[in-house]
Amino acid sequence: MSVTPIRLFGDPVLHRPAAPVVDFDAELRRLVDDLTDTMRAAGGAGLAAPQIGVGLRVFTWYVDGEVGHLVNPDVATVGEEGQDGPEGCLSIPDLRYDCRRHLHVVASGWNVHGDPVRVEGSELLARAIQHETDHLDGVLFIERLADADRATALAEIQAAEWQGHGSYLPVVKVSPH
Numbered sequence: 001m002s003v004t005p006i007r008l009f010g011d012p013v014l015h016r017p018a019a020p021v022v023d024f025d026a027e028l029r030r031l032v033d034d035l036t037d038t039m040r041a042a043g044g045a046g047l048a049a050p051q052i053g054v055g056l057r058v059f060t061w062y063v064d065g066e067v068g069h070l071v072n073p074d075v076a077t078v079g080e081e082g083q084d085g086p087e088g089c090l091s092i093p094d095l096r097y098d099c100r101r102h103l104h105v106v107a108s109g110w111n112v113h114g115d116p117v118r119v120e121g122s123e124l125l126a127r128a129i130q131h132e133t134d135h136l137d138g139v140l141f142i143e144r145l146a147d148a149d150r151a152t153a154l155a156e157i158q159a160a161e162w163q164g165h166g167s168y169l170p171v172v173k174v175s176p177h
Contacts, residue, residue, distance in 0.1 A: 002034045003041045004052040005167035009092045009140065009157055013050050018057045018136045021071045024114035028058070032069045032112050035060040040067075042170035044090045046128040048135035051091050053167075059132035063125045070109040070117060075133045078104035078120075087127065087141050090170075093162055097153050099141050101127045 007013055021028060031054060039047035039060050048059040060069045079102075087099040105126045107119045121129050131141055142153045157163060 002030070002037050003170055004034045004038045005169045006038065006042060006047075006051055006090050007053055007167050008162055008165060010163070011053075011091075011166060013053055013055060014091055014135070014140060015138045016050070016055060017138045018048075018050050018055045021056050021058060021110075024071070024110070024112060028056075028071070029112045031056070031058060032060060032071075036062075036067060036069065038170060039090070042090050045124065046132040047090060048132045050135055050138075057136045059136065061125065061128045061132065063121075063128050066125075068119065069111065070107055070119065070129075071111065073107050073109040073129070073133055073136070075105050075107045075129060077102040078106055083123065083127070085127065087131065089131070089141055091135075091140070092142065092153075092157060093160070093168070095153065095156055095160065097142065097145055097149055099127075099144055101130050105129050107133070 035047050038052060039062055045063055046059055046061040049056045057072045081103040082100055083103045084098055084100050086096040088096040104122045107129050109117055111117050142150055145153060
């Protein structure tokens, strides 16, 4: 298991668009393994490569018991139906805010071996795909909040204990058997 420190709000890597993956090699497979291990250790529904300091267009998700990843994603919304709901971010620990997202999406891209992948998602999976794709574009979900909600979020982030620490290493949770 390779759990990697997660970059926190304020780190410049979180605000830069990530570069497309061009090499589908062992290094990419290690990156996806690191993302998956770190996401699971932190208890997240998704994690994008910039969140561990890697500026590549890769993310993982863990929703409804399914673990997956997508390389160089292209996301399209399906229909006009939206959803409002609480959203959090491993780069903004312990804070959640209501955020509007599309209810249904279709994402296409590649797996670690360079094979084409298509993922259709609704509700939480759709939210995770949109959230992680935003990370790849250098956008944090709080930028999608209404002005008053964003101001509240920024004030709470400024007051958070973790503010100014740069990154944190998730604690690996071991289940008793």
